Amino acid sequence: MLEIMDIQKSFDGTQVLAGVDVQVNRGDVVAILGPSGSGKTTLLRCMNFLETADAGTMVFDGERFELGRISKKDIARLRKKTAFVFQNYNLFYNKTAIENVTEGLIVARKVSKARAVETGRRALDKVGLSDRYDYYPSQLSGGQQQRVAIARALAAEPEIIYFDEPTSALDPELTGEVLSVMRQLADEGMTMLIVTHEMGFAGTVSNKAVFMEKGKVVEAGDSKTFFERPRETRTKEFLHTISQSINLAG
Amino acid sequence: MVNERLWNILIDSFGKIIVPGLTMTIPLTVISFALALVIAVAAALVQFADVRGFKQAARFYIWVIRGTPLLVQLFVIFYGLPNLGVVIDPFPAAVIVFSINEGAYCAETIRAALESVPAGQLEAGYCSGMSYMQTMRRIVLPQAMRTAFPPLSNSLIAMVKDTSLAANITVTEMFMVTQRIVARTYEPLALYIEVGLIYLLFSTVLTKLQRAGERRLNVHGKQGG
Secondary structure, three states: OOOEEEEEEEOOOOOEEEEEEEOOOOOOOOEEEEOOOEHHHHHHHHHHOOOOEEEEEEEOOEEEEEEEHHHHHHHHHHOOEEEEEOOOOOOOOOHHHHHHHHHHHHHOOOHHHHHHHHHHHHHHHHOOOOOOOOHHHHOOOHHHHHHHHHHHHOOOOOOOOEEEOOOOOHHHHHHHHHHHHHHHHHHHHOOEEEEOOOOOHHHHHHOEEEEEEEEEEEEEEHHHHHHHHHOOOHHHHHHHHHHHHHHHOO | OOOHHHHHHHHHHHHHHHHHHHHHHHHHHHHHHHHHHHHHHHHHHHHHHHOHHHHHHHHHHHHHOOOHHHHHHHHHHHHHHHHHHHOHHHHHHHHHHHHHHHHOOOOOOOHHHHHHHHHHHHHHHHHOOOOOHHHHHHHHHHHHHHHHHHHHHHHHHHHHHHHHHHHHOOOOOOOHHHHHHHHHHHHHHHHHHHHHHHHHHHHHHHHHHHHHHHHHHHHOOOOOO
C-alpha cells in the first residue's frame, strides 16, 4: 500500500536520513525503533510532508511520487489519506474535544456539520471519552488529550495513521490508556506506522519492526524474529540496553 | 478656593465637555481603532507568512509610522496635503491618521502574538487536511488574538487619550471644547483637571471592559494542560 524508497534529508549539511526504505502493507503495524537522533521522527515527518525530503520516492496506493519535488496539490491529496498523531498531541487549543475531531472533516473534507459531529462522537466514544465532548484541551489530562488526538486521526478515516512517539510526553500512569487504545486499533486492522520507545508495546502489537540508527535502517523484519532473534549486533545491543534500563527503572 | 462661581462653571462645563466626548472622542476612537485592527492584522499576516514584497512594505510602513510623531502625522495630512490639492475634513483626516498610526503599533502586537502560537498548531491543521489559509483563519489567528487582547486593550486606552491631539486639526472633541471654555472663563486649572477626570472615567470603563473580556477569554483556550 505504501512504499518509501531511498528517502534522504539533510538539515544544514547534517544528513539525518541517508537513504531509508520502508514498506507498509494494508493492516500492518510497523514499529520504528532507534536511539535519539537516529532520524525516526524526521522520517515520519517527511512522509507526511511536514518536512520536505531532499530526495526519495513514495508509492502510495500504486501512485508514484518524487518526494524532492512533489506538488502542493499532491501533498494536500495525500494528507487526506493519512493522519498524524504527535508526541505533544497538538490539539487545537481554541477548540473543544469534539471540535478538534470535527474541524478537519468540516473545513477540509466538506462534510456536513451534523454528519461530522456524529462521526466525531463515535471516534471519541471509541477512545473512551464519551463524557468529554465539550472539554477544552486545557481541561484534559495528557492521556486524554492524546486520545482526543487519536480520535481526530480516526475520524478522518485515513488509510494509515502515523504516530510520532505518542506516549513520550506522558506520565507513566497515563501511558497505558493511550497504548491500549492503539492496541485496539491494531486489533481492528488499522494500518499504523509507529515511532516509539515502548519496547514492550512494539514487541506485542507490531507485526513489523524497523531499527534505525544514524539515518539508516540497520535491521527490518517481522517483529517476532526482530525481537527474539535479531540478526545485527547493533540491534542486539540496543534491545539489550533498553531492556536493562527498564529492569533498572522497574 | 472653590467658590460658587467656579462650581457653576464646572457643573455647566461638564455637560458641554461630555457631549463632544460621546459624539466625537468615542466615535473617533472606535472607528479609528476598528480600522487600525484591520490594517494591523493584514500587516502582521503578510510578515508572518513571509509574503514577498508585502512583508517589506509592512516593515517600511511600521518603521515610518512608529518613527514619527503622531502630531506631525496629523499636521502632514490636514495642513500639508492641501498643498497637493487634497483637502480632507477634520474628522475624516483624524480617522485616517489615527487608524494608520495605531495600525502600525497593533501590527507588531499581533505579529508577536502570531509567533507565540506553537508551530505544532499549523502542523496539526495540515495533518487534518486543512490548507495554510484555513488553518490560519480557524486555528492560529483566533489563538493569536486571544494572546493579543491585553496589549491591544492597552493600545485602545492609549488611543482614547491621544484623540485629544485632534484638537490641533480643528476637530471639536473634548479637549478643544475645554480650551474654548477656558478662554471664556479663565479657569484653566479647574477645567483641565475636569477634562482629565473625564478621560480617566472613559479609560476606567475600558479597563473594566478589558477585565471582563479577559475573564471570558481566559476560561478556555490556554495552551497545554
